[in-house]
Amino acid sequence: MSQPVGIVADIERSSTHDGPGMRTVVFLKGCPLHCVWCHNPECIDPRPQELFYPDKCIGCKRCAEGCYTGARVICGRKMTVADVMREVDADRGYYGREGGLTVSGGEPLMQREFTLALLREAKARGIGTAVETSMIYWDEEIFRACDLVMFDVKLPDDERHKRWTGVPFAPIRANILRLAGLGVPMLARTPVVPGVNADAATIGEIAAFLRDIPAVYKYELLSYHPLGVAKQRALGQPETQFEIPSKQLMEELKQYAFLR
Ligand code: SF4
Ligand code: SF4
Numbered sequence: 001m002s003q004p005v006g007i008v009a010d011i012e013r014s015s016t017h018d019g020p021g022m023r024t025v026v027f028l029k030g031c032p033l034h035c036v037w038c039h040n041p042e043c044i045d046p047r048p049q050e051l052f053y054p055d056k057c058i059g060c061k062r063c064a065e066g067c068y069t070g071a072r073v074i075c076g077r078k079m080t081v082a083d084v085m086r087e088v089d090a091d092r093g094y095y096g097r098e099g100g101l102t103v104s105g106g107e108p109l110m111q112r113e114f115t116l117a118l119l120r121e122a123k124a125r126g127i128g129t130a131v132e133t134s135m136i137y138w139d140e141e142i143f144r145a146c147d148l149v150m151f152d153v154k155l156p157d158d159e160r161h162k163r164w165t166g167v168p169f170a171p172i173r174a175n176i177l178r179l180a181g182l183g184v185p186m187l188a189r190t191p192v193v194p195g196v197n198a199d200a201a202t203i204g205e206i207a208a209f210l211r212d213i214p215a216v217y218k219y220e221l222l223s224y225h226p227l228g229v230a231k232q233r234a235l236g237q238p239e240t241q242f243e244i245p246s247k248q249l250m251e252e253l254k255q256y257a258f259l260r
Contacts, residue, residue, distance in 0.1 A: 006114035008079045009043045009106065011087050014094070019130045019150055019187065021099025024088045026118065028103065029076045030110035033134050034166040035154065036240050037193045039228040043106035048076030051234035073234075081117045085125070092127060100128025100147070109137040119145035135175045136167060143184055150187045151176065155197050156205040164196050173209070180213045188216050192253060193224040194243040204256040211259055219259050223250055 009027040012018075018025045030046030031038075038044065042051060050072060057071035067073070088101050101122040108115045108131050116139075119129045123145060130148040143149055153176075155161040158168035179186060188210050192198050197206075203221070210216045223245050232239045245253075 003080045003082065004113040004117045005078050005080055006084070006111050006118075007046060007048065007076045008084065009040070009075050011084065013087065013091055015102070018102045018104060018132060019099075019148060021096050021128070022091070022094045023099045023102045023130070024091055025102045025104050025132075026084055026088075026108075028105045028108045028111050028115065031105055031107040031134070032110065032136055032167065033107065035191075036164050037191065037196070037224055037228065037242055039225060040106065041228045041232050041235060041237060042075040046106075046110060048074055049235060050074055051231060052236075053230075053234050081114070081121050084118060085121055088122060088127060089125065092125075095128060098128065100130065102130045102132055102150070104132035107134050107136065109133055109139050109142060112137075112139055112142060116142050116145060135172045135179070138175050138178060140182070143179055143182055146184055148185050148187060149179060150189065152189050152191060153206045153210065154190065156202065156209060160196075164193075176213070180215045183215065186213065186216045187218050187220070189220045189222050190257070191222045191224055192245050192250065194245055194249075196242070198245055198249060198253065200253065200256050203253045207257050207259065216259065219257050221250060221253055221257050 007029040009029050012025040015023050015025045027043055029043055031044045042049060053071050056069045058069055063072055103115050103118055122129050128147050130150060131146050132150045135151045154165060158170055161169035190206055207219060210219050224242050226241050229239050229241050
């Protein structure tokens with residue numbers, strides 16, 4: 001039987017930011033949301049794309065042969081499950097009991113056959129599995145193949161959620177509540193973006209929603225970082241930059257982000 005093939009934006013090894021323990025994170029192309037602050041804008045379009053960094057270009061005019069300075073980069077390569085698992089397997093000695101594979105994006109459920117095949121293959125090899133998802137889709141097979149589901153709650157109401165991400169919160173909210181019934185551990189996070197959601201009332205409202213879901217064992221606030229701006233520029237897209245929240249603001253908001 002032929003294996004599903006995915007369009008992979010990047011694979012990051014030894015990550016300690018995308019779930020517990022040490023993990024290999026597979027970033028897949030494609031996301032139906034358009035968060036204005038997205039730090040992976042190269043993952044939104046499901047197709048391979050070229051990024052151009054003019055400051056790295058030495059003008060050698062050998063683009064057709066492939067750029068060796070990193071000025072022209074293609075994001076999105078076709079990979080089989082076996083291709084990805086070779087990289088995931090290489091670090092299995094470091095995963096321990098908590099770590100493993102995180103399938104992220106973009107929105108990994110947009111490439112559902114590939115994501116499911118990766119998760120099942122990792123599980124069959126005794127490697128811990130997680131997805132990092134927007135929760136815009138419901139996919140019980142995928143969620144049941146995970147030891148952990150990580151998701152963002154960016155805003156607690158439809159109007160602002162639609163304004164800043166392109167979709168309302170209602171379907172995400174419904175999927176989060178439905179996931180709570182499966183008994184899979186859930187890790188919730190909010191990217192704190194000044195001018196969007198960096199206030200006590202918004203964070204308090206999100207925490208109050210999460211507090212009623214016993215499967216959510218942790219709620220984290222993540223500070224906005226303008227990582228995506230250079231990538232927006234390299235993609236030829238309009239640049240959107242926000243203020244970086246101060247340490248003091250993050251500490252203040254943490255007081256409202258408690259679960260129980
Ligand atoms: S190959 Fe790279 S460095 Fe050379 S001209 Fe093309 S983009 Fe610039
Ligand atoms: S859900 Fe994630 S990948 Fe998709 S646009 Fe928002 S921040 Fe970017």
